[in-house]
Amino acid sequence: MRGHRCTASSRVETESDTDSDSETMRCISCKEYYGRCDAGTCKECYEEASETEEELKREIDDLKAKVAFLRFWSPLDHHITYRSSAGPCFTDVVLVASSDDGLTGTAPSVPVPAHKAVLVSRSPVFKAMLENEMEESRSGTIKISDVSYDALRTFVNYFYTAEACLDEQMAYDLLILAEKYQVKHLKAYCEKFLVSKLNWENSVVSYAFAHQHNAKHMLEAALSLITDNMDKLTKREEYMELVEKDPRLVVEIYEAYLSKQINTAAHKDSSSTKP
Amino acid sequence: MRGHRCTASSRVETESDTDSDSETMRCISCKEYYGRCDAGTCKECYEEASETEEELKREIDDLKAKVAFLRFWSPLDHHITYRSSAGPCFTDVVLVASSDDGLTGTAPSVPVPAHKAVLVSRSPVFKAMLENEMEESRSGTIKISDVSYDALRTFVNYFYTAEACLDEQMAYDLLILAEKYQVKHLKAYCEKFLVSKLNWENSVVSYAFAHQHNAKHMLEAALSLITDNMDKLTKREEYMELVEKDPRLVVEIYEAYLSKQINTAAHKDSSSTKP
Incomplete structure (x- = not known):
């Protein structure tokens, strides 16, 4: 099925647009010309998407007003x-x-x-x-x-x-309280913040913390960061401390690393056997 | 300035697409072909808009979770x-x-x-x-x-x-309470509902109600509906009642009608004097 066909010839650009050829159209949004390989949407879909965006923005305004009302x-x-x-x-x-x-x-x-x-x-x-x-x-x-x-x-x-106004220490403290008193929304809020602050320096400590306080997203993010840098892991002080303090957590790191390696190998194999 | 130009020929459709010609491109969203006059956006703008939409949806999810938390x-x-x-x-x-x-x-x-x-x-x-x-x-x-x-x-x-679960009577009752106890959020909520229920039958009553309880959006909407149907107005029972009860409100209807007529006339004049 074909749609959106012009019924009349409708070349919008003037003939003085020397660069334009039969393969260019003008983007309704950025106003630049594009060729076939850069084609996005037709006008109808563009307009629908704009309407959707407006609706979403209105919904956001409504929700913000609701939050302001419900806040104490x-x-x-x-x-x-x-x-x-x-x-x-x-x-x-x-x-x-x-x-x-x-x-x-x-x-x-x-x-x-x-x-x-x-x-x-x-x-x-x-x-x-x-x-x-x-x-x-x-x-x-x-x-x-x-x-x-x-x-x-x-x-x-x-x-x-x-x-809440968070820094890393406050996020750690509040996550512990949120877990203890089962305040899910606050726990997710702190976890999101801590995941955003995750780096190689704090990855092992974050991993152990996430484990202890049942913070799944943080655990996954920290574990992924660690298993991407296994060559540097064993030299870290926090690693050696963790081996002493809670070797089961270290085992889980190696298990995750192994599982990642096997997956990667399987993926490579299936790619290389394709004709 | 020109952008998004293909560096190589990249006709995506096969030659068997008999209907396609040099003026058609395929919409990335609805998958249909479009000509120059129906061009929407380039791929880059489409992708940006999609990302924006995703971000807005995430914001909505966050706000909904916040509302759920703050609700009692x-x-x-x-x-x-x-x-x-x-x-x-x-x-x-x-x-x-x-x-x-x-x-x-x-x-x-x-x-x-x-x-x-x-x-x-x-x-x-x-x-x-x-x-x-x-x-x-x-x-x-x-x-x-x-x-x-x-x-x-x-x-x-x-x-x-x-x-609140609203019907028209409940919306009227709650709007009165919201106005009396200055609960702005509830007043706006009721007003929005009542505007959505506005029709010719209830327009005069709605207009008088909105006036009495200082509901500006409802007042504007009702007034606009009434002044669009002035030929039918004077026959309405509610109109005659309003003339008896509160003639100043009736005067305001006529003033709004007159103002609309003058505006329309001015608009027509400026259109017709254009070369």
Whole structure:
């Protein structure tokens, strides 16, 4: 079936376009001339694609407005401290960074105020904790162990805004919290950030971290980076440390490497046997 | 400047494509042939547009995940009644549909439980009401006048989900509430729905409603529909009622009609005076 045929001769360019020949047409988008091998779409498809793009942009605007509506101001924006936690924000619980080993320093941690309803709706762990009349629900205080005040504050703030200002350390800290309290959206957010920061220098540490905290995308990305650079691997300090600390993870690296080699070989074979 | 020129002859179609001539190229999208007058884009622009589309779709997926995260289960999903409003949802306020003129019937309205923190973050009116220790804040009961229980329930639910199941009556009711409590997102949502339902039959009523509740998009759409059908207007019952009830609104219709006529005439003049 043929379509989009001109019914009349319609050479748009003038005869003074010396370079144009029967094989050139003018691109409706970049306005340059193209030959047959560079042909893209017909006008109808171009217009359809433009409409689709407009629709997608409208959908994005709608979704952004929805996010803005559903976002909370966070109780932390109001600079509320423990003493005024029953104030105009109507918070009914506080989270406190606690460290059994005293690593957080000598000063007692400032409590982070929050709403039980918000915690419960974002985390199944908080839901179980607060709805089942456990100690935390009665006392109105939730202790979070082995976390800095900054990380805890950023963690709670994320529940209200779905946003966090990340650097690598914060992303590591938040991913651990997100995994512990089953906040999937935050975990994916941190993982995406950490994958974007992946490089040869941090690949082995990232691999071990991803393994420990069940971060699949990060694990795959780190493993792929490592198996692409096996010749340099054994000289790295982190490698030697990992052999000492968790040799099973090192075995998995070699297994992945072997599997990649076999696949590549099989691919080459099938290519070379083709006529 | 010329680009996208083939360096070698690259006629893709075989000579057996009897219909193809030097003026046809094949669309990369719909696979059909097109002539010069139907040329769309070159390959490079097509590929760029495809990438843009993919990026926009990824952005939409990200935003949808964000909306899903920020959405609340609503306390209404838990089938909570007044008696258990201090239960596992941690609600701390109830809204009650009240009607001074007794129009909501003889049965007392079922209270709709909610969280002060949610009401305050979605509506500046509730914010002022609840943060300033007014009667409603002390009693934990907010009376909403002239509204049905269903509309109130849907109104509160929207605060948690940014969604509502609308029919025309519900959209009218919610738009009034959204205007009264300054919930802009909901107002825009209802207005969009009502504009989509606009027709000649409901145009005059819609126009008066939009005027009364400051719904600008709806007002413009209704006015445009009315001024396109002025010959039929004066016979309509709603028109005669409006002349009785609020003649200034009728004057505005005539002013808009006149302005449209003048514009059209000016446009015609400038077209006809062109050489």
